[in-house]
Amino acid sequence: MEPILLTRPGSADPQPLADYQGEGGYEALSAAVKRLPEHLLSTIERSGLRGRGGAGFPVGQKWRLAASEAETQKYVVANGGEDEPGSAKDRVLMESYPHRVLEGVILAAYAIGAHEAVLYVNSLYDHATAMLDRAITEASAAGFLGARVAGSAFNLAVRIQSAPQEYVAGEDSAVLEVIEGGPPLPREKPPFPTSAGLHGKPTVVNNIETFAFIPTIVRRGPDWFRGQGTADNPGTMLFTLPSNVRSPGVVELPIGISLRVLIEDYGGGLASGKAIKAVLPGGPSSAFIGGTDLDVAMDRQPLAALGSALGCGILRIIEAGECLVEVVDGIAHFFQKESCGQCPICQMETQALARITAQVRDGQGSQQMLDQIPKLGAFARGKGFCGLISMPIPPLTSAIRLFPEDFAYHIEHGHCPASEG
Ligand SMILES: Cc1cc2nc3c(=O)[nH]c(=O)nc-3n(C[C@H](O)[C@H](O)[C@H](O)COP(=O)(O)O)c2cc1C
Structure with missing residues (x-):
């Protein structure tokens, strides 16, 4: 390369x-x-x-x-x-x-x-x-x-x-x-x-x-x-490996490299040695990729086929034992905080999402509340002045789809399975 x-x-x-x-x-x-x-x-x-x-x-x-x-x-x-x-x-x-x-x-x-x-x-x-x-x-x-x-x-x-x-x-x-x-x-x-x-x-x-x-x-x-990368997306790209791999930081690699090679060969794998539970491949507004899909190519179309996105190539890796409820609650609160308040519908949507994730996190939530998330997203989509309005939905809906047991546990017990004992 x-x-x-x-x-x-x-x-x-x-x-x-x-x-x-x-x-x-x-x-x-x-x-x-x-x-x-x-x-x-x-x-x-x-x-x-x-x-x-x-x-x-x-x-x-x-x-x-x-x-x-x-x-x-x-x-x-x-x-x-x-x-x-x-x-x-x-x-x-x-x-x-x-x-x-x-x-x-x-x-x-x-x-x-x-x-x-x-x-x-x-x-x-x-x-x-x-x-x-x-x-x-x-x-x-x-x-x-x-x-x-x-x-x-x-x-x-x-x-x-x-x-x-x-x-x-x-x-x-x-x-x-x-x-x-x-x-x-x-x-x-x-x-x-x-x-x-x-x-x-x-x-x-x-x-x-x-x-x-x-x-x-x-x-x-x-x-x-065009000699590097893919036909649809030529060239190299800067990928950012997160702090929980052995060699975190910015690496330049051809677009289309496999997510697994990126994490294992260039990041050195997880420093903890634990298994990978999920990855956000393209920043906080991309959808989670499950640990069984790590051979996906880091490019727009293959990631879109899994419902996710390349974004700016900022990786976040969730380790075995981490709870997705805590993770998406952080993401929902991030977007709520960053909604500028100019478009009432974006403010309303991001506040509602953060309220739902907090209630689920604290054991005051329900499956019905989680079912509201895609509906809120569909209602708000395209109605703000900028793309922020659509950003929180992919990580939230993908986490609920891939790890329903994390959400069910929180709804019932009000804390993470990981925090037991
Ligand atoms: C909420 C929000 C935040 C953004 N932040 C950045 C940013 O920090 N840097 C950036 O280059 N583009 C950012 N963008 C994308 C820009 O609107 C724009 O698409 C980009 O600068 C165009 O550059 P590109 O065509 O070279 O990708 C953001 C978009 C949104 C909706």
């Missing part, structure tokens, strides 16, 4: 400009600005790259939408809000590979015709902010940013915006609200940011990891990129 992003294994130091250029850094930009943006757009389209911020939307398609808008003022935003529990992949890229991220952003701006770009960075990430800031200064001094980028007629200004510590502040339209000086509240869609984004102008918002792939795809070509 050939790493595309984490090209310096074992080193967490920020990659200096000279070192990045030694790997071919900024060659893609220097070549791209000598050709029409159309060439760049079609390269990204042909690569099949999908966004790494969770939804997996085709990057070329998003850029094409923004590029085809007649408006002359356009923007690019790199989303490093990263408030997903357990996620650190964007921080790793911003801290250790700031020039790779920056070159991806500059290329995106050239492709769509933007002259301003914003790096939106989690406000806890002081080091990442400092490294990006230094990269902006270095790239400007080297002529890759500012007026006449790489000797062309293209101009670009890049600045950093601090992102609030709220989960919903990473949702793309809430990101735009924050950059405009408002609170992190999602906007009603349509219009989508590609037609009316920052200050009402066409805007591309992509995840930090998504941008980091761009320079190498442009330099080595879309066919090379």
Whole structure:
């Protein structure tokens, strides 16, 4: 496997400009600005790259939408809000590979015709902010940013915006609200940011990891990129292994790798040596995969066939002996806390779900209450301004389906089987 992003294994130091250029850094930009943006757009389209911020939307398609808008003022935003529990992949890229991220952003701006770009960075990430800031200064001094980028007629200004510590502040339209000086509240869609984004102008918002792939795809070509990963979802991806495996952290592997290989070969298996009861393969809004389905390929379609999702590749592993009631109660309360309150139906739904899981947890629940969960989800689906409204349902319904005995025990006894004795 050939790493595309984490090209310096074992080193967490920020990659200096000279070192990045030694790997071919900024060659893609220097070549791209000598050709029409159309060439760049079609390269990204042909690569099949999908966004790494969770939804997996085709990057070329998003850029094409923004590029085809007649408006002359356009923007690019790199989303490093990263408030997903357990996620650190964007921080790793911003801290250790700031020039790779920056070159991806500059290329995106050239492709769509933007002259301003914003790096939106989690406000806890002081080091990442400092490294990006230094990269902006270095790239400007080297002529890759500012007026006449790489000797062309293209101009670009890049600045950093601090992102609030709220989960919903990473949702793309809430990101735009924050950059405009408002609170992190999602906007009603349509219009989508590609037609009316920052200050009402066409805007591309992509995840930090998504941008980091761009320079190498442009330099080595879309066919090379398609040599790893799957036909529907080419390339590698950053997977985040949780703290209960022997080697936790961020690893770059081809999309389509088996969940078992990811956990056992790259994570070293569970540190406790216990059996795996279940896995959330794609963050807190994905559905649980049972311990008997670990050979599933980590890709959108195979995971969807099991009712789950790839998300941002943030794994959570539930060990034998852990109780799913406690786990989903934590998840339901997380989404209740993070619902911004702007859409009454989302607030109502997430509060009701958290109430049900708490009552079941405390032995005051019933099977009838659990049966309400999919109904609440179906009623609320698509009725909020953002996707948060649908997020708590997959983990809850999958846990109830896979581990009914955990829920039945709590309903009867008011505590976990694990806590007995
Ligand atoms: C509640 C919520 C939180 C989100 N948080 C993030 C985030 O922290 N980072 C991110 O890149 N995308 C996040 N997203 C997804 C963004 O809305 C958007 O789809 C993404 O930035 C697009 O980038 P991509 O196409 O490169 O994946 C979030 C979405 C929702 C609904």
